[in-house]
Amino acid sequence: MRDIGVIAVTARGRAAAERLAAAWPGTVRTITAERPAEALRTAFTECGAVLSFLAVGATVRVLAPLLGDKTTDPPVVCVDESWEHAVAVLGGHHGGNELAERAAGVLGCRPVITTASDSARTTPLDSYGDELGFTIADHGPLAAVGAAVLSGEPVRLEGAEAWPLPPLPDNVSVSARTPLEAVAAVIRVSDQRDDGRADDGPPTVVYRPRSLVIGVGSARGVSADEVGGLIDQVLADAGLAPESVRAVATVDLKADEEGILRAAAQRGWDVVTYPAAELADVDVPNPSEVVRAEVGTASVAEAAALHGAAGAGRGAELVAAKRKSANATAAVARVRPRAAWPSWAWGPAPAT
16 A cells, blocks of 8 residues: 555544554655645545544545546545444445455554445455456446345356456355346456346456467567557457456567567556467467578467466366467467466566
């Protein structure tokens, strides 16, 4: 968590701020202003979290016009003047609950957690799979699906097998045999682009796993537009979600290829590279002796995709064979997840 903005306007509040600063050195930023509302707005817009020694009502009224999305707004915790309660007001599942508990530990007060999943001691859906880098395709159905989970209604869980995910309540079944007509909601883990809720189906939350590695090869001087356009087309034709891409992989001879680097950066993806000798050992369906003569391996795109995906799990499968443009090739491999993960599994595969 970035710096924590503390708003304190009374002697008691300033004493709390000093105690927190001593407990969390280099983290607490006590914000002062002529008006408390101004200090609170500054903390909300500039800090990673906010601890307000103001009433909950006053804090909410000041911050209401600034609220955007719960996944991006900083968490806000209010502590009362007598240090009896630390109330997670905003961003409970995105640091607020944790901050309330930490502040309570320093000040000797009681953390007040009101998020339903935490009160029911179950995994919150808006952070389900966070440690694996999962993202949510559409936050819209979260509330309805979460209500079904907490109410004990039948919920179908799909695609979570082999991913080391936290447990969900017993009413969330891992069986895909249960017909959709018999369930109140669906939780789905999928890298398929159109694998969302049908118009007439139950509310469905789709989690995007970081399960895809894109292998890219190119001629020297290829443009970012050509590489990016080819990648986008390969993903689209295979029905794969760009949100599930964990990295772009290529041979180490292309580590400085500006077109590949820029195309990946434009999409928020890291580039990893492998020596030609390693890629030469990867079995691929479409080897090329011309490529072998040029770079020392019969495949770059397919081999790099498979090699990168295999290193991130217990194996890999090629889900999009290599496609060519005038100056580039691209292929996509899928990670076969495993329960025992390497230390880097939640970030991009390491360059070699």
